[in-house]
Amino acid sequence: MIQFAAIVTGIFREAIAKKIFLGFMVISTLIILAFVFIVNLDSVDGMIAMFGASGDTAVKDMVIGFQILVLNFSYLLIITFCLISVSSFIPSMVEKGNIDVLLSKPISRGAIIIGKFTGGVLLIFVSLLYLIGFVWLILSVKTGYWHIPFLYSVFWLTFSFAAIYSLLIFIGLVTQSSVVSMITGFILAFVVTPVLAVRSELFSFISNDAVRFVIDFFYYILPKPGAIADISAKILEGKEVTSYEPLITTALFTIAMLTISISYFRRRDY
Amino acid sequence: MKVISTKELVKVYQSKLFSKDGITALDNFTFDVEQGEIFGLLGPNGAGKTTLIKILLGIVLKTSGDARVFESEVSNVAYKKKVGYLPENHRFPNYLTGEQVIRYFGKLSGIEGTKVDSKIDTLLEMVKMKEWRNVKIKKYSKGMMQRIGIAQALVNNPELIFLDEPTDGVDPIGRKEIRDLLLNLKSEGKTIFLNSHLLSEVELICDKVAILNKGKLLKTGSVDELTSTGNTFRFFTSELNDKVINYLLTGFKAVLHGNSEFTYNSSNDEDLNKVIDYLRQQNVLIRSFYQEKSSLESMFINLIGQEKEAVN
Numbered sequence A: 001m002i003q004f005a006a007i008v009t010g011i012f013r014e015a016i017a018k019k020i021f022l023g024f025m026v027i028s029t030l031i032i033l034a035f036v037f038i039v040n041l042d043s044v045d046g047m048i049a050m051f052g053a054s055g056d057t058a059v060k061d062m063v064i065g066f067q068i069l070v071l072n073f074s075y076l077l078i079i080t081f082c083l084i085s086v087s088s089f090i091p092s093m094v095e096k097g098n099i100d101v102l103l104s105k106p107i108s109r110g111a112i113i114i115g116k117f118t119g120g121v122l123l124i125f126v127s128l129l130y131l132i133g134f135v136w137l138i139l140s141v142k143t144g145y146w147h148i149p150f151l152y153s154v155f156w157l158t159f160s161f162a163a164i165y166s167l168l169i170f171i172g173l174v175t176q177s178s179v180v181s182m183i184t185g186f187i188l189a190f191v192v193t194p195v196l197a198v199r200s201e202l203f204s205f206i207s208n209d210a211v212r213f214v215i216d217f218f219y220y221i222l223p224k225p226g227a228i229a230d231i232s233a234k235i236l237e238g239k240e241v242t243s244y245e246p247l248i249t250t251a252l253f254t255i256a257m258l259t260i261s262i263s264y265f266r267r268r269d270y
Numbered sequence B: 001m002k003v004i005s006t007k008e009l010v011k012v013y014q015s016k017l018f019s020k021d022g023i024t025a026l027d028n029f030t031f032d033v034e035q036g037e038i039f040g041l042l043g044p045n046g047a048g049k050t051t052l053i054k055i056l057l058g059i060v061l062k063t064s065g066d067a068r069v070f071e072s073e074v075s076n077v078a079y080k081k082k083v084g085y086l087p088e089n090h091r092f093p094n095y096l097t098g099e100q101v102i103r104y105f106g107k108l109s110g111i112e113g114t115k116v117d118s119k120i121d122t123l124l125e126m127v128k129m130k131e132w133r134n135v136k137i138k139k140y141s142k143g144m145m146q147r148i149g150i151a152q153a154l155v156n157n158p159e160l161i162f163l164d165e166p167t168d169g170v171d172p173i174g175r176k177e178i179r180d181l182l183l184n185l186k187s188e189g190k191t192i193f194l195n196s197h198l199l200s201e202v203e204l205i206c207d208k209v210a211i212l213n214k215g216k217l218l219k220t221g222s223v224d225e226l227t228s229t230g231n232t233f234r235f236f237t238s239e240l241n242d243k244v245i246n247y248l249l250t251g252f253k254a255v256l257h258g259n260s261e262f263t264y265n266s267s268n269d270e271d272l273n274k275v276i277d278y279l280r281q282q283n284v285l286i287r288s289f290y291q292e293k294s295s296l297e298s299m300f301i302n303l304i305g306q307e308k309e310a311v312n
């Protein structure tokens, strides 16, 4: 298990060395500072005073509104950031001269992949915890409304990231290129999944059953970070979540990607 | 005890996905390495030396045949705890310092952080890299990288060490230090498997040598066995007169090298003494004579040359 831990902490070291972690922390800190500034404005005090007079629920709504804003923003930030940062983890690992020593160590190839996955997911989890945790703290202290469900978003966002990261691992192994991994990740996150998310609207233009089937097929097999962000927003607002299907299919996607990655990795010569 | 053994080992690198043909890097390769040996694997570029090491470490997967290290199938990983490896052209994560490289790979070998820390000083001392311990390896010269690579390969106190061109890029003094280090390790009972192109070096330290060409094992044996040329003796004498020369050429089938030096091929000691008796009879002064050995290098060049001719 020492070996596994070394792989996981190695990811943190790599992220720190490549200034990725630093970049994320700087951006997060800027956001947090901006938040401190906003909630200290007189107008906010006025709003709290005003809403406070007209009832507690108004303050709560305002807090939740802010939180949804941060959630959506962190979603974009995380996806963009992760794609840039983690897309190089696997290609740098399989570089000639580096992978040789790694594979000569008493750790199985499966454990290496799982270790890299765990490390990346933990990295993002810690980063998100910092950003979301602080925003939550500032809002709560200021308004006196401690809305715990906002903290759950850390898990939802990490979960979305894990799905995309699992795909990047596979692409990184096959192409050994960080650029290709990054581009694939972007296309998936910003083109394919948003388009698939509005597939029912698309269907009004498409009558061909075969095409519909293909679109449906991809909708179900691909991860749905957008839908997961919606679910977490609903949980935040206390609304009822009608379907957990995006969570399940995304989890399945992640497991499938890791399995394929491991079996590919185990067959390759380096 | 056999530390390494392979049987009819074959490796074909697939040139394209799903295509049948490929490069045969190892062709029915069978050999053993005994415990405590320094074993040298020689061969021209592309012979399959690195491929063999990589199969033994599970980095490359064999196509067929059997490969075992410490009697364990190479598909297991546990035996790697007892193995150290210095790859050719290694590239460790360049944002690490020399010390961090050793610590990182130590942990990957399954050694606890505190135990690694207690070894780092000794290892750095061993490869003479103490002053550079806190410098990022991207600033290292080639030889320094090689030294850190060797320290890394020894971090888990391995019983078997694979070194792929360990002295590549290292200066002559450093090479001597590495040779001494290897002999030292051998005296501790460790087994060393060495790939090298520097035959003079191999000659100095290896107990056993195998020669590989195009994936096939050409020859294997001790350095002495491989370099001995049979019973050729070289004589250095006072100047020989025509009569003696004539008799040496016809009667003893000697080969002349100038008029005070010749080589003679004898099949037994009796014949050798006949030559000496004859020379003394003729009042020839024998200054010295010795049994000839070819250098490992000339043997290697001859052998690979013969192979080429056989193909043509």
Ligand SMILES: Nc1ncnc2c1ncn2[C@@H]1O[C@H](COP(=O)(O)OP(=O)(O)OP(=O)(O)O)[C@@H](O)[C@H]1O
Pocket (backbone or CB within 6 Å): A269, A270, B013, B014, B023, B024, B025, B043, B044, B045, B046, B047, B048, B049, B050, B051, B052, B088
């Ligand atoms: N990953 C690979 N994919 C395809 N072919 C390979 C691969 N690695 C090595 N080969 C081929 O296998 C053969 C043996 O290569 P190998 O690296 O084992 O040679 P070597 O004896 O170590 O040579 P050198 O002395 O140059 O280091 C070569 O023909 C090489 O082209």
Ligand SMILES: [Mg+2]
Pocket (backbone or CB within 6 Å): B049, B050, B051, B088, B164, B195
């Ligand atoms: Mg080689």
